[in-house]
Amino acid sequence: MSEIRKDIITGNYVVIAVERSKRPHDFAHKRPPKKGGFCPFCYGNEQETPPEVAALRPDENTEPDTPGWEIRIVPNKFGAVKPDIELKDCKDGIYSYVTGRGAAEVVIESPRHDSTLGSHEPEHVNNLLKMIRDRYNELGSDENISYVQVFKNFGPTAGASLEHPHWQIISTPLIPTNVMDELKGTENYYRKHGTCPYCEMIEEELKDGSRIVAENDYFVALCPYASRFPFETWILPKEHNNCFGKLTGKEFGELTEMLQGIVKKLELGFDYPPYNIVVHSNPVDGVDRDYYHWHIEILPRLAIMAVFELGTGYHINPTPPEIAADSLKEIGG
Amino acid sequence: MSEIRKDIITGNYVVIAVERSKRPHDFAHKRPPKKGGFCPFCYGNEQETPPEVAALRPDENTEPDTPGWEIRIVPNKFGAVKPDIELKDCKDGIYSYVTGRGAAEVVIESPRHDSTLGSHEPEHVNNLLKMIRDRYNELGSDENISYVQVFKNFGPTAGASLEHPHWQIISTPLIPTNVMDELKGTENYYRKHGTCPYCEMIEEELKDGSRIVAENDYFVALCPYASRFPFETWILPKEHNNCFGKLTGKEFGELTEMLQGIVKKLELGFDYPPYNIVVHSNPVDGVDRDYYHWHIEILPRLAIMAVFELGTGYHINPTPPEIAADSLKEIGG
Numbered sequence A, B: 001m002s003e004i005r006k007d008i009i010t011g012n013y014v015v016i017a018v019e020r021s022k023r024p025h026d027f028a029h030k031r032p033p034k035k036g037g038f039c040p041f042c043y044g045n046e047q048e049t050p051p052e053v054a055a056l057r058p059d060e061n062t063e064p065d066t067p068g069w070e071i072r073i074v075p076n077k078f079g080a081v082k083p084d085i086e087l088k089d090c091k092d093g094i095y096s097y098v099t100g101r102g103a104a105e106v107v108i109e110s111p112r113h114d115s116t117l118g119s120h121e122p123e124h125v126n127n128l129l130k131m132i133r134d135r136y137n138e139l140g141s142d143e144n145i146s147y148v149q150v151f152k153n154f155g156p157t158a159g160a161s162l163e164h165p166h167w168q169i170i171s172t173p174l175i176p177t178n179v180m181d182e183l184k185g186t187e188n189y190y191r192k193h194g195t196c197p198y199c200e201m202i203e204e205e206l207k208d209g210s211r212i213v214a215e216n217d218y219f220v221a222l223c224p225y226a227s228r229f230p231f232e233t234w235i236l237p238k239e240h241n242n243c244f245g246k247l248t249g250k251e252f253g254e255l256t257e258m259l260q261g262i263v264k265k266l267e268l269g270f271d272y273p274p275y276n277i278v279v280h281s282n283p284v285d286g287v288d289r290d291y292y293h294w295h296i297e298i299l300p301r302l303a304i305m306a307v308f309e310l311g312t313g314y315h316i317n318p319t320p321p322e323i324a325a326d327s328l329k330e331i332g333g
Helices: A122-140 A179-192 A198-210 A251-270 A307-312 A320-330 B122-140 B177-191 B197-208 B251-270 B307-312 B319-328
Strands: A002-006 A013-017 A054-056 A072-076 A089-092 A097-098 A103-108 A145-156 A166-172 A212-215 A219-221 A234-235 A276-278 A295-300 A315-317 B004-007 B013-017 B054-058 B070-075 B089-092 B095-099 B101-108 B147-154 B166-172 B212-215 B219-222 B232-237 B275-280 B295-300 B313-317
Touching: A013 A072, A054 A122, A089 A307, A103 A122, A122 A145, A122 A166, A122 A251, A179 A198, A198 A212, A198 A219, A198 A234, A212 A251, A212 A320, A219 A251, A219 B295, A251 A276, A251 A295, A251 A320, B054 B122, B070 B122, B095 B275, B101 B122, B122 B147, B122 B166, B122 B251, B177 B197, B197 B212, B197 B219, B197 B232, B212 B251, B212 B319, B232 B251, B251 B275, B251 B319
Parallel strands: A013 A315, B013 B313
Antiparallel strands: A002 A013, A002 B095, A054 A072, A072 A103, A089 A097, A097 B004, A103 A166, A145 A166, A145 A276, A212 A219, A219 A234, A234 A295, A276 A295, B004 B013, B054 B070, B070 B101, B089 B095, B101 B166, B147 B166, B147 B275, B212 B219, B219 B232, B232 B295, B275 B295
């Protein structure tokens, strides 16, 4: 039998195959062969990208846009939005658009082409997360910008057009509708129940335990009740906080531990599967939505999204989150 | 520069690359090699599927579930929902689900494994559309069912797990949230402007012409202003009508002409690209939403959907619909 589960925040439905569930060995994923060829993100090719906007250079004597960096942030050469475009609302017959003001930046995660998020030293990931937070806050300070999206695509079928490990940051003048749906869902839940649905979820999931993957002082990782993707895992701060940009102090170390822990499990259990990581945070439009709870969603892409998802917003997930959480807990120890 | 265009119905945003637009030759798609191997949809393998629920058998002396059919509809052996499940609302801690009642059927489009939607005789596609309409109405008559989704996936990267040409019909007890968003968007537009947004779109697009691909007595094909995918094309009935299930008489011939016309252009222009076809129709929950306007969306999948789409609902489309419509008009013409 299947259960058509409802996401308590967005109201979206997911069809979960409770019978004939797929376990990790049913997803016979093999890491795709290395493409090789020229890489604009490797040492020595710094001139192939626009000039860096930030870099971690342990040796302070190295020049910008030359080797010596450990992490490097550059504008996306092919970015769909640009920071120097004047923001304008335009009419076009019965339609309307706004000009593509915004920033599209690439965070080159490491100079090592073959490294992965799971393979770095924790200190390196700490630095990576701090630099991403700083760019998040910097891009969010543009008063024309309403939303800053931080994400990582890994693997060609997850949308990563380049192999070299990287993250992306895109800022836009509008709040995207999916984000708005999540914000409204959270607000509605808050008004109805007097509590943040994410806080409630954390409390209930920790009590129940069946969908918990990991926990440390500041964060919890769980496979959500209405998981859209097999082995989908969310990392949530235990303490209510609406903004990724406010991440600070000891939280970085704990987030690194949690994020690398999950990604290592995926790398090990599924031979470096394609995945997306998406940071969900309060918009930077100046409205402080107290009720919102920032978090990170890790979305393994072990199956092609089919049209049933596209046409209706229903996802079909062959792996119940209870089995996903159990399997993930076992991988690597 | 890019334009962040707004869909007048759903309010969704699409980033359209107006500069450096991609034209057909920029999508170097090659038809994937034939997989071969055993096919449960070919003649002689009828016992590999559940028994047929409908079939077109020109020779009335052939038995069900044996060769001789031209179109065959069977339950999906691996369907995520089942017609014999009792519909129940269930609580699960702070969450809820409904049991997976519904039908998942496969419409085997032709006995010819290598045929495509573009290659059939028009009379055959007429019959196909009539049979799909009949199953749509039959499945919609179950009072536990609220929505019937008709769709076709072509090509592995569009979610077609089998090569043999087929459509799918899935009925579910709930109205999916994406469908609900479209219905609400249409209703809001109707209340604000006193007119159906699709009717308005058809009128304005026919006047303007730049996004029109084809037109006949009953239908118009256009690339929508806020196209999410390169070469996305919608087929809309010119006369306002909310339900695919009411399709009748001469409309079938005209729809066949329009649908095959577009699909042939894609097959010819992009070497049989992966695509999805999704029928959008009023729910079958007994509420007659007069304001809604049924239509068909054809979504070529020339690029992998990346996480920016997943995370935010923003799509980035490198081909403006004006260029898409122009190019489609030229192909094969």
